[in-house]
Amino acid sequence: MTVTDHKETVISLRNIRKRFGPLEVLRGVDLDVYKGENLVVLGRSGSGKSVLIKIIAGMLTPDTGSVIVLGEDIRSLGPRELQALRTRIGFSFQSSALYDGMNVRANLEFPLVRNKRHLGRKEIDTAVARVLEDVGLSQTVNQMPSELSGGQKKRIGIARTLILQPEIMLYDEPTAGLDPVTSANINELINKVQEQYNTSSVIITHDLTCAKATGGRVVMLSEGCFLRQGSFEEVFASDDARVKDFYNYNFITTA
Amino acid sequence: MKAFFLRMYDIYRFALRFFQEAFVPPYEYKAIWDQFFEVGIRSLFIISLTGFITGLVFTKQSRSSLAEFGATSWLPSLMAIAIIRALAPLVTALIIAGKVGSNIGAELGSMKVTEQVDAMEVSSTNPFKFLVVSRIIATTCIVPVLASYMGLVGMLGAYLNVHTNEQTGFYLFFQAAFVRISFLDIYVLVFKSAVYGFTIGLAGCYNGYNADQGTVGVGRAANTSVVVSMFLIFIEEMIIVTLVNNYLK
Numbered sequence: 001m002t003v004t005d006h007k008e009t010v011i012s013l014r015n016i017r018k019r020f021g022p023l024e025v026l027r028g029v030d031l032d033v034y035k036g037e038n039l040v041v042l043g044r045s046g047s048g049k050s051v052l053i054k055i056i057a058g059m060l061t062p063d064t065g066s067v068i069v070l071g072e073d074i075r076s077l078g079p080r081e082l083q084a085l086r087t088r089i090g091f092s093f094q095s096s097a098l099y100d101g102m103n104v105r106a107n108l109e110f111p112l113v114r115n116k117r118h119l120g121r122k123e124i125d126t127a128v129a130r131v132l133e134d135v136g137l138s139q140t141v142n143q144m145p146s147e148l149s150g151g152q153k154k155r156i157g158i159a160r161t162l163i164l165q166p167e168i169m170l171y172d173e174p175t176a177g178l179d180p181v182t183s184a185n186i187n188e189l190i191n192k193v194q195e196q197y198n199t200s201s202v203i204i205t206h207d208l209t210c211a212k213a214t215g216g217r218v219v220m221l222s223e224g225c226f227l228r229q230g231s232f233e234e235v236f237a238s239d240d241a242r243v244k245d246f247y248n249y250n251f252i253t254t255a
Numbered sequence: 256m257k258a259f260f261l262r263m264y265d266i267y268r269f270a271l272r273f274f275q276e277a278f279v280p281p282y283e284y285k286a287i288w289d290q291f292f293e294v295g296i297r298s299l300f301i302i303s304l305t306g307f308i309t310g311l312v313f314t315k316q317s318r319s320s321l322a323e324f325g326a327t328s329w330l331p332s333l334m335a336i337a338i339i340r341a342l343a344p345l346v347t348a349l350i351i352a353g354k355v356g357s358n359i360g361a362e363l364g365s366m367k368v369t370e371q372v373d374a375m376e377v378s379s380t381n382p383f384k385f386l387v388v389s390r391i392i393a394t395t396c397i398v399p400v401l402a403s404y405m406g407l408v409g410m411l412g413a414y415l416n417v418h419t420n421e422q423t424g425f426y427l428f429f430q431a432a433f434v435r436i437s438f439l440d441i442y443v444l445v446f447k448s449a450v451y452g453f454t455i456g457l458a459g460c461y462n463g464y465n466a467d468q469g470t471v472g473v474g475r476a477a478n479t480s481v482v483v484s485m486f487l488i489f490i491e492e493m494i495i496v497t498l499v500n501n502y503l504k
Contacts, residue, residue: 099366
């Protein structure tokens with residue numbers, strides 16, 4: 001969970017601005033994510049967290065600024081190059097976004113079958129069994145998403161991204177809508193994924209428990225700008241009223 | 256008015272993107288094949304039933320008028336003209352618009368609002384090609400097949416009525432029926448059914464793929480897909496019939 005010594009940058013954002021109509025969601029954001037670290041982006045709803053993560057994944061284009069991911073300038077990539085880059089990035093959605101017309105096996109196979117067409121049936125089955133075991137849900141392989149609990153859906157969503165063995169994991173609100181025990185399990189899984197797959201992760205959340213449990217480094221986003229960054233304790237040692245309010249309300253709500 | 260033209264421009268761009276993506280590899284053979292099954296096989300029962308009833312009832316209703324002039328022997332050719340030239344493509348298209356168009360709108364709309372389309376995109380899959388191109392190709396190819404099939408089943412319904420009343424033989428009925436039908440009629444049936452199929456696929460996919468506002472948006476996408484498809488099918492029918500009658504006959 002700590003920043004690696006050599007600090008190889010895997011994601012580099014410079015002066016990112018993004019506007020939706022009259023609303024400027026991101027106002028000149030600069031961010032570096034280092035190889036092997038878990039970076040938590042904290043912020044209130046509407047602070048631009050999800051927009052930021054979608055810009056990193058190339059799903060949104062910033063109005064200005066540069067986005068370098070794994071050495072590639074996302075804004076200069078064509079559709080094919082972007083698709084190739086995305087095989088190296090895993091994205092875990094807030095809603096899990098499992099394909100509800102497919103069972104768990106088909107959901108997990110989908111990215112593999114489409115991106116590694118040379119693989120045989122046996123290799124695909126092995127990969128599915130491996131990621132299911134990693135997320136602790138081997139028994140759900142033939143179930144439909146509608147038959148899974150919220151926590152199980154999150155795990156399968158993560159497993160679906162892990163099947164391509166990504167170098168970067170992006171988590172959008174991984175514990176949103178989950179009970180504290182299930183949230184704790186997801187936090188453990190995020191740490192396990194980082195250790196086992198040696199991924200660099202960006203975790204978008206407003207959940208301080210999740211931030212504390214997973215974040216080697218925490219940045220706080222407010223009104224489109226970063227207020228603070230550092231360890232969890234360093235960020236919340238601030239005297240800034242916005243940081244203090246966020247901390248206090250979060251724990252009052254959790255309690 | 257400005258919003259209307261902006262919408263039209265957006266639909267034009269969507270259709271243009273379909274043609275750009277449809278002819279560029281990699282091709283989504285499996286997704287297209289799955290959609291052939293969804294659109295074709297799953298619609299067979301309803302197409303068979305409505306086609307048969309349409310032929311049977313239309314013959315029954317026409318009989319009394321022709322009987323006044325002692326012209327019931329014209330029933331086979333009249334039914335062939337009515338079914339092959341007008342009823343089969345139109346009724347098939349309207350049924351598919353209701354059944355498949357609404358399904359496409361709701362399915363893609365649901366996938367859109369639950370981030371499944373985004374999930375596909377970040378899985379290095381082109382969601383437009385996988386979801387939209389496969390569906391539009393399927394509806395464009397399958398509606399002509401279903402319309403031809405409905406024409407045949409409709410003629411069987413007509414035959415049953417004629418046979419029951421006049422004891423006309425199977426061979427004699429179809430010989431009389433196809434006297435007035437030319438290859439041009441068959442070509443036109445296939446062509447306009449393909450146009451209707453394309454319209455159904457495009458309307459369903461456009462509305463579903465651009466759905467927003469949660470479950471309300473999904474319902475709206477399904478509803479709009481059907482209404483727009485049906486409206487456009489009637490407009491296209493009028494245009495194609497006018498063009499064929501004025502320039503090809």
